[in-house]
Amino acid sequence: MEIIPVTEKNSLEQDNRSVKRNEVVRTENLDFFYNPESHALKNINLSIPGKKVTAFIGPSGCGKSTLLRCFNRMNDLLPGSYLKGRVLIDNKDIYANGIRLEELRKKVGMVFQKSNPFPMSIWENVAFGPRVNGESDKHTIEEVVKSALEQADLWKETKDRLNESALDLSGGQQQRLCIARTLANKPEIILMDEPASALDPISTGKIEETIIELKKNYTIIIVTHNMQQAARISDFTAFMMLGEMIEFNDTKTLFTNPNENLTEEYITGRFG
Amino acid sequence: MKEKFHEYLENIKKDLIFLSNQVEHNIHQSIKAFVTNDEKLAKKIIDDDKKIDRTEVEIEDKFLGLLAMQQPVAVDLRFTVGGLKMNNDLERIGDHAVTIARTVINIDAGKILETKDDIPALGEMACKMLHLAVNAFIHQDAELGRQVCKMDNEVDDFYDGFVKRTIEVCKKDRDKLDNGFHYVRIARSLERIADHSTNISEDVIFMKEAKIIRHHFQE
Numbered sequence: 001m002e003i004i005p006v007t008e009k010n011s012l013e014q015d016n017r018s019v020k021r022n023e024v025v026r027t028e029n030l031d032f033f034y035n036p037e038s039h040a041l042k043n044i045n046l047s048i049p050g051k052k053v054t055a056f057i058g059p060s061g062c063g064k065s066t067l068l069r070c071f072n073r074m075n076d077l078l079p080g081s082y083l084k085g086r087v088l089i090d091n092k093d094i095y096a097n098g099i100r101l102e103e104l105r106k107k108v109g110m111v112f113q114k115s116n117p118f119p120m121s122i123w124e125n126v127a128f129g130p131r132v133n134g135e136s137d138k139h140t141i142e143e144v145v146k147s148a149l150e151q152a153d154l155w156k157e158t159k160d161r162l163n164e165s166a167l168d169l170s171g172g173q174q175q176r177l178c179i180a181r182t183l184a185n186k187p188e189i190i191l192m193d194e195p196a197s198a199l200d201p202i203s204t205g206k207i208e209e210t211i212i213e214l215k216k217n218y219t220i221i222i223v224t225h226n227m228q229q230a231a232r233i234s235d236f237t238a239f240m241m242l243g244e245m246i247e248f249n250d251t252k253t254l255f256t257n258p259n260e261n262l263t264e265e266y267i268t269g270r271f272g
Numbered sequence: 273m274k275e276k277f278h279e280y281l282e283n284i285k286k287d288l289i290f291l292s293n294q295v296e297h298n299i300h301q302s303i304k305a306f307v308t309n310d311e312k313l314a315k316k317i318i319d320d321d322k323k324i325d326r327t328e329v330e331i332e333d334k335f336l337g338l339l340a341m342q343q344p345v346a347v348d349l350r351f352t353v354g355g356l357k358m359n360n361d362l363e364r365i366g367d368h369a370v371t372i373a374r375t376v377i378n379i380d381a382g383k384i385l386e387t388k389d390d391i392p393a394l395g396e397m398a399c400k401m402l403h404l405a406v407n408a409f410i411h412q413d414a415e416l417g418r419q420v421c422k423m424d425n426e427v428d429d430f431y432d433g434f435v436k437r438t439i440e441v442c443k444k445d446r447d448k449l450d451n452g453f454h455y456v457r458i459a460r461s462l463e464r465i466a467d468h469s470t471n472i473s474e475d476v477i478f479m480k481e482a483k484i485i486r487h488h489f490q491e
């Protein structure tokens with residue numbers, strides 16, 4: 001794993017350059033409107049590195065989920081909404097003509113705030129994506145399901161009950177199942193919108209461990225309401241307010257020595 | 273005219289989100305004040321509640337203005353009615369933060385009960401419900417609202433168990449009776465916060481689907 005060095009002086013300049021080196025997601029002058037009166041994102045310029053955890057923090061309603069949903073075009077579903085500027089993934093404009101949405105959403109998977117397993121068995125939940133994508137070789141599917149459940153740290157608990165309904169799992173297990181379901185699609189980027197916000201502290205801890213494991217192989221972008229969580233698991237943190245990106249920095253700097261007064265005010269008021 | 277109207281609605285929605293953030297923050301702080309026995313923080317919470325009350329009054333005025341001048345209908349009317357209720361629930365949640373803070377000031381820090389750690393645990397459950405309810409409102413997500421309603425039973429059970437455990441402690445050690453009473457009062461506020469969060473979620477479901485699910489008539 002590559003460690004991005006941060007020196008005392010010039011830390012921002014330094015790591016902006018390092019970030020650029022393995023940039024996976026970039027936004028350019030991104031604006032998003034739910035309707036003409038609801039301007040949810042304002043001129044967001046951001047560069048997110050690969051195989052790292054990047055956290056979005058900020059008060060409720062500041063646009064974290066909206067920004068996350070721009071990365072796999074989830075917002076497209078909303079009538080009347082529109083976007084200006086560009087979102088590039090691996091240097092390709094994902095809003096350009098000719099982009100195939102199914103492909104994009106396979107590559108950029110998403111885990112939601114509320115776990116939403118399908119009302120079918122555990123096994124079928126995870127096998128769902130590969131099957132829909134045309135995989136029919138039973139052996140291959142078995143392998144994918146096992147590997148996905150292992151990565152989501154759910155294999156041990158479920159390997160003897162794969163045919164039971166996913167709805168019988170506990171809340172924390174359901175959320176890890178949703179992570180496994182996403183992983184079965186072999187994504188490169190995983191978006192997580194407050195994945196632990198409905199879970200108890202123990203399940204939250206497990207999800208956090210899973211995330212830290214996953215970043216070896218995936219780029220993870222996570223919205224979190226909990227600043228300690230951002231501090232614990234992320235490499236980079238973006239602080240937003242009222243639709244604007246106030247500061248993007250490596251997590252340690254952002255929490256110990258932020259560049260912006262607004263960041264400082266927010267984290268000192270809210271930390272703890 | 274239509275544009276102005278929606279601009280006005282968006283503005284009120286922003287105010288409600290702003291109020292939600294203030295209230296969420298104050299509740300978090302009140303639990304922290306309890307855990308760390310921080311009287312100074314408790315006093316600040318009581319003081320900050322004045323801002324919450326002011327915001328609530330402003331929002332109510334705006335909604336009343338909207339009702340009087342624009343006569344909203346259908347989804348906009350439901351947003352107005354649901355929003356007014358939510359505004360009220362948020363203010364009441366704010367009052368519970370004050371109750372907790374006042375109680376913290378009265379607690380005798382020398383006499384800790386064995387059930388002390390249950391309070392932040394209960395607090396976390398209540399805060400999660402509040403946070404998710406607010407999120408359901410922001411996204412107008414009825415499904416998320418339903419999930420919050422389901423969480424309420426867990427809070428009630430935990431609260432009941434907590435009261436029983438605390439009574440047991442007090443029975444064995446009469447010296448702890450005063451603090452035991454304070455603990456229960458704080459837990460009661462947290463349990464009420466979960467109820468108000470459930471109300472907010474129900475309001476969101478109403479705004480979105482025009483279904484009234486209060487009192488669980490059709491379950």
Ligand SMILES: Nc1ncnc2c1ncn2[C@@H]1O[C@H](COP(=O)(O)OP(=O)(O)O)[C@@H](O)[C@H]1O
Pocket residue numbers: 034035038040058059060061062063064065066067078285286289410411412
């Ligand atoms: N479906 C929607 N329709 C209209 N406005 C929305 C919708 N979802 C969110 N918004 C608005 O967009 C802003 C940002 O919301 P969001 O991205 O959900 O914030 P966060 O995730 O930071 O809490 C809020 O002001 C909210 O009111």
Ligand SMILES: [Mg+2]
Pocket residue numbers: 064065066193223407
């Ligand atoms: Mg959100």
